[in-house]
Amino acid sequence: xxxxKLCKSEELDLKLMxxxxxxxxxxxxxxxxxxxxxxxxxxxxxxxxxxxxAQLADGSGAPxxxxxxxxRGDRIVQVGDFKAKxxxxxxxxxGLVLAPGFIDIHxxxxxxIKNDPLAETQISQGITTAILGPDGDSPWPIADWIIERRKxxxxxxxxxxxxxxxxxxxxxxxxxQRIATAAEIGKMAQLIEQGMSExxxxxxxxxxxxxxxxxxxxxxxAMAKIAAxxxxxxxxxxRDEADKAFAALEEEIxxxxxxxxxxxxxxxxxxxxxxxxxxxxYIRVIEAARKRGLDFLADCYPYDAWHANIKVLVPDKKYxxxxxxxxxxADVGGAGNVTITEFSPNxxxxxxxxxxxxxxxxxxxxxxxxxxIRAGDAANTEAIVIGKSMTESDIKAFYQRxxxxxxxxxxIGGKHPRxxxxxxxxxxxxxxxKHWLSLPExxxxxxxxxxxRLGWKxxxxxxxxxxxxxxxxxxxxxxxxxxxxxxxxxATGIETVFVNGSIVxxxxxxxxxxxxxxxxx
Numbered sequence: 001x002x003x004x005k006l007c008k009s010e011e012l013d014l015k016l017m018x019x020x021x022x023x024x025x026x027x028x029x030x031x032x033x034x035x036x037x038x039x040x041x042x043x044x045x046x047x048x049x050x051x052x053x054a055q056l057a058d059g060s061g062a063p064x065x066x067x068x069x070x071x072r073g074d075r076i077v078q079v080g081d082f083k084a085k086x087x088x089x090x091x092x093x094x095g096l097v098l099a100p101g102f103i104d105i106h107x108x109x110x111x112x113i114k115n116d117p118l119a120e121t122q123i124s125q126g127i128t129t130a131i132l133g134p135d136g137d138s139p140w141p142i143a144d145w146i147i148e149r150r151k152x153x154x155x156x157x158x159x160x161x162x163x164x165x166x167x168x169x170x171x172x173x174x175x176x177q178r179i180a181t182a183a184e185i186g187k188m189a190q191l192i193e194q195g196m197s198e199x200x201x202x203x204x205x206x207x208x209x210x211x212x213x214x215x216x217x218x219x220x221x222a223m224a225k226i227a228a229x230x231x232x233x234x235x236x237x238x239r240d241e242a243d244k245a246f247a248a249l250e251e252e253i254x255x256x257x258x259x260x261x262x263x264x265x266x267x268x269x270x271x272x273x274x275x276x277x278x279x280x281x282y283i284r285v286i287e288a289a290r291k292r293g294l295d296f297l298a299d300c301y302p303y304d305a306w307h308a309n310i311k312v313l314v315p316d317k318k319y320x321x322x323x324x325x326x327x328x329x330a331d332v333g334g335a336g337n338v339t340i341t342e343f344s345p346n347x348x349x350x351x352x353x354x355x356x357x358x359x360x361x362x363x364x365x366x367x368x369x370x371x372x373i374r375a376g377d378a379a380n381t382e383a384i385v386i387g388k389s390m391t392e393s394d395i396k397a398f399y400q401r402x403x404x405x406x407x408x409x410x411x412i413g414g415k416h417p418r419x420x421x422x423x424x425x426x427x428x429x430x431x432x433x434k435h436w437l438s439l440p441e442x443x444x445x446x447x448x449x450x451x452x453r454l455g456w457k458x459x460x461x462x463x464x465x466x467x468x469x470x471x472x473x474x475x476x477x478x479x480x481x482x483x484x485x486x487x488x489x490x491a492t493g494i495e496t497v498f499v500n501g502s503i504v505x506x507x508x509x510x511x512x513x514x515x516x517x518x519x520x521x
Contacts (some may be wrong), residue, residue, distance in 0.1 A: 047242040048072045050084040054093035054472065055100040055266075059100040059464040061440050069098060071468045074501040074515075079464050094497060099443045100462045101128025101449040101469030102423045105407045106235070106266055106299050108132070110139055110160070112412025117154040117514055119412055121420040123497050124490045125480075125504045126446075128305055128469035129157040129459065129519070130411070134266060135237045136206035138163030139168070143198035148520050149472045155504040157469070159454070161204040161235055162195030164188075164223055165211040174333065179216050199520030202232035202264075207239040207248070208279035208312055217251055217258075218289070224259035230521060235264040235451060240315060241306075242272035242331060242402060249282065253289045256296065264453055266297035268398050271306060272331040272388045279397035291404065297453050299407035300398045303427045303482070304519040305388040307409070311371060313338065313387065319373045325366045331352070332389035335365035339484065341415040342384035345375045349383070351485065385417060386484060396436055405449040406442070417487045421480025424491035428479035458517075468501040 008439050010270070055064040056079070070078035070088075084090045107130035113119060122130060132138070135401050135488060138161055139145035149158055170175060171187045180188070182502045200222035200273045203223055224234045234255065238248040256263040265286075265368050270278055272345040311319060313332065318324035327424045329335045335355035349357055349372065358368035398404050410419025418425075423446055430436045437445075451460025458466045471494065478493025490508070 031042055032413050049089045049091065051091045051093050051098060052084065052095055054098035056462060057097055057099040057440050057443040059443055059460055061444040063440060064097065071501055072469055075464065076466050076468050078463055095474065096472050097475050100447040101470050101471050101497065101499065102126040102446040102459055103129045105131045105264065105405065105450040105453065106134045106409050107411050108414065109411035113154050116412050117152060118510045119489065119508050121157050121412060121488055123155050123510065124494055125421060125423045126471035126473065126494050126497055127156060127423065128497060128499045131159050131161065131165055133161035134204045134235055136163045136165035136204050136209065136212050138166045138204065140166050141198065142195045146199045146520060149518045153514045155510065155514050156499055156516045157519055158516060159201050159519040161199035161202050162192055164203060164205040164220065165209065167191040169211050169216060176211050177214050179214065180219050185219050185222050189222055189226050192223050196227055196230035196232055196521065201521050202235055203227035203474050204235040206237040208237055208241065210311065217254060220255050221258040224255055224261045228259050228261040232521065233262040233264055234259065235266055237266045242315065243274045245275050246271055249285055253294060262295035265296065266301050268298040268404060269390050270394050273333060274331065274393045277393060279394040283397065283401060297403050297405065299405045301407060301409045301418045301422055302430060303418050304390040304392065304395060307386050307388050310383040312384045320370050322366050325369050329365055329369065330396050332387050337388040339386045340383050344381055345379040367402050384415065399430060399436055405445045415487050417480065417482035417484060420488050421491050422484035424478045424493060425480035432475065468498050471500040472496040
């Protein structure tokens with residue numbers, strides 16, 4: 001236990017324990033946020049925690065350096081070569097790396113956080129801030145959601161996007177399978193205005209998904225202009241990440257240019273056989289746009305499989321047409337690459353590939369796909385699938401670009417291993433094992449780069465005056481343990497996590513502290 005380490009004792013006699021341990025244990029027992037008290041209205045040495053002997057990765061990409069860090073309240077108040085004062089609480093971080101807390105710019109915990117505010121799968125991988133409401137699907141109204149989250153704080157910080165599909169459905173209802181009229185676009189723009197005014201930090205879209213897929217480019221530009229007016233950015237799951245990925249990229253660039261807005265390209269990938277190996281060409285298009293002034297950043301999760309509803313496999317939406325389905329399955333390398341993770345009409349399908357289900361049923365994979373579609377439509381639901389359809393060479397090419405950050409595209413209760421393993425996987429596999437990235441560069445991609453997109457000056461960097469969101473990890477052991485069969489397995493090697501100066505994760509478990517804040521515009 002942290003208290004045992006700091007107090008040099010395993011005794012739990014509160015009368016004999018220093019004040020830090022007493023307050024911590026009582027706060028954990030009561031499940032209340034941990035806030036240092038002040039004696040006589042003045043800070044005391046006991047209000048401070050000093051971390052010594054750590055190797056600092058400050059988030060800038062600079063080389064590691066040995067240094068001490070002093071935390072008081074929610075701030076880093078000193079970084080350098082100094083010794084702890086009498087009465088200060090000391091953490092000896094010998095052999096460990098201290099970094100800014102990881103900022104997950106694409107996180108799907110907006111529903112799970114209500115029932116799991118400790119967010120163990122998130123904080124255990126070093127995430128101290130999660131950006132929710134991606135892919136065009138956000139809470140609504142934004143103000144109500146923020147109020148509720150502030151009344152019931154989580155272990156980590158949260159911020160939220162306003163979703164294009166969310167407001168599109170509010171305006172068009174079930175009649176969304178068409179281009180919107182000018183009047184309807186005006187109503188959507190008013191809702192985006194409302195969402196941004198209530199505290200959303202940007203606009204998200206999911207143009208590959210059903211509701212938004214019918215929207216014209218002009219509609220999205222109109223929404224993005226409102227977000228830009230409020231200082232927000234545009235986060236997008238583009239219209240196609242497969243055979244038409246290049247056309248979708250050009251549309252995304254046109255939206256950025258047309259709305260004069262910064263872009264966050266969600267989970268950059270090339271997801272079908274026809275575009276495998278074309279990452280260098282894709283990168284050239286993006287870097288040409290960046291060179292002429294477009295503020296374009298992207299994020300990427302460190303797995304070769306995506307997670308979405310089954311219908312995204314068929315871009316022409318002919319879900320029961322045998323030729324369209326056959327082409328769709330071939331595009332991702334075959335039906336063996338598509339595994340059902342959630343399907344309420346028939347739970348027996350879950351954790352089996354379409355190919356395996358077809359063999360069991362003694363039918364073709366195309367017939368199995370159509371059977372799943374019909375069963376889902378009859379139950380007014382859709383199968384959720386994992387599609388293993390990216391190549392390692394493309395993932396490597398994207399991760400090695402300086403404008404690509406790490407992000408999970410997962411969250412609490414997710415059925416994909418990225419929900420519990422993304423950041424430790426980057427550190428353990430891409431840094432330690434594959435040597436694709438240096439450790440300082442990987443940390444930059446998890447901290448100051450997302451903070452740059454968010455416009456945050458006091459998070460994502462380890463310096464004096466910054467918020468004390470910090471991660472202490474073992475670079476020799478950090479690794480993800482989540483798998484497709486067991487997606488919620490907790491990672492190892494993340495030793496201690498601070499959020500706003502309070503310890504939320506230590507020695508393999510949550511402390512019970514919930515000091516997270518909602519960060520809004």
